[in-house]
Amino acid sequence: MSVNGYPRVAVLFVAAVCYHRNMTKSKLQQLRMLEQQIIRQDTCPQLRQQATQLVMGSGSVEAAYVFIGEAPGKQEDLQGKPFIGAAGKFLDEMLAAAGMNREDVYITNIVKYRPPNNRDPLPAEKQAFWPFLLRELAIIQPQAIVTLGRHSMEYFLPGASISEVHGQPQRVMVGDHQLTIVPLYHPAAALYNGSLRQTLMDDFTHLPAQLAPFNA
Numbered sequence: 001m002s003v004n005g006y007p008r009v010a011v012l013f014v015a016a017v018c019y020h021r022n023m024t025k026s027k028l029q030q031l032r033m034l035e036q037q038i039i040r041q042d043t044c045p046q047l048r049q050q051a052t053q054l055v056m057g058s059g060s061v062e063a064a065y066v067f068i069g070e071a072p073g074k075q076e077d078l079q080g081k082p083f084i085g086a087a088g089k090f091l092d093e094m095l096a097a098a099g100m101n102r103e104d105v106y107i108t109n110i111v112k113y114r115p116p117n118n119r120d121p122l123p124a125e126k127q128a129f130w131p132f133l134l135r136e137l138a139i140i141q142p143q144a145i146v147t148l149g150r151h152s153m154e155y156f157l158p159g160a161s162i163s164e165v166h167g168q169p170q171r172v173m174v175g176d177h178q179l180t181i182v183p184l185y186h187p188a189a190a191l192y193n194g195s196l197r198q199t200l201m202d203d204f205t206h207l208p209a210q211l212a213p214f215n216a
Contacts, residue, residue: 027061030139034132038112044128047113052077057108057136065100065211066142067091068133069109069186070151071121077114082107087188091148094187094204106140108133110152121151130155134174144169144211145179149186156181167203169210182207 035056042048055072058081067083075085083091095101111121111129137145147153150162156172157165162183170181184204190197 027139031056031061031136034135034139038129038132043132044111044113044125047111047115047125050116051113053080054112055080055082055109055114056112057106057140058082059102059106060104061106061140063104063106063140064143065146065207066106066108066137066140066144067146067148068152069107069148071109071111071125072114073118074114082109083187086191087186090187090190090200094201097201098204098207100208106142108136110155126151126155137174137179143180144182146182146184146207148184149189153181153183157183166199167206167210180211182211 035054039054048054051072055076057066069083072082073085073087075088076082082088091107092102095105110133111125112132115121115125145156147156153160153162153165156174156179157170160183162185165183166185167182170183172179172181185196185200187200190200
């Protein structure tokens with residue numbers, strides 16, 4: 001069967017590609033609108049005043065996995081992308097060990113402005129950005145969320161200890177949605193504590209197999 005002289009399969013394929021492109025464009029537009037809303041509402045003005053710029057997430061908007069850190073560091077603040085400093089290089093190394101690359105996942109932080117002197121984000125700062133993170137996740141619609149460090153973990157797994165649950169997939173309810181969460185140490189932890197390097201590498205390497213039952 002043909003449509004206007006073209007094989008039906010070819011027509012359906014082109015239609016699917018166009019649909020995918022429109023959906024991707026829509027997600028990108030939604031993320032841009034979310035970014036503008038954060039700026040327009042002047043979320044965390046104290047952080048904004050000392051930061052170079054707002055740092056939104058980066059990567060594939062069709063990603064199966066979203067990786068969430070705590071806040072931008074110096075290099076992220078300067079260049080406007082998450083995880084591009086020393087911790088980011090180690091993250092890339094671990095992604096490669098797990099058979100992934102940065103272009104196929106989505107990487108973001110809870111807090112979108114760099115805290116002064118790379119201090120830990122304050123509870124009020126994390127709380128202010130939490131609704132925007134949830135909307136970011138709703139736009140991406142990942143199959144699983146990988147939290148990097150205790151700051152992002154605690155909002156999905158309150159009361160959990162990262163030393164006890166790291167690398168273990170958890171099913172949790174966030175609003176009306178059930179999500180798969182995998183808590184991992186922050187890549188920067190291995191830079192300050194060499195004994196955690198192999199632990200992180202092992203957890204990353206096991207990610208695909210561990211998440212396979214949840215993605216079926």
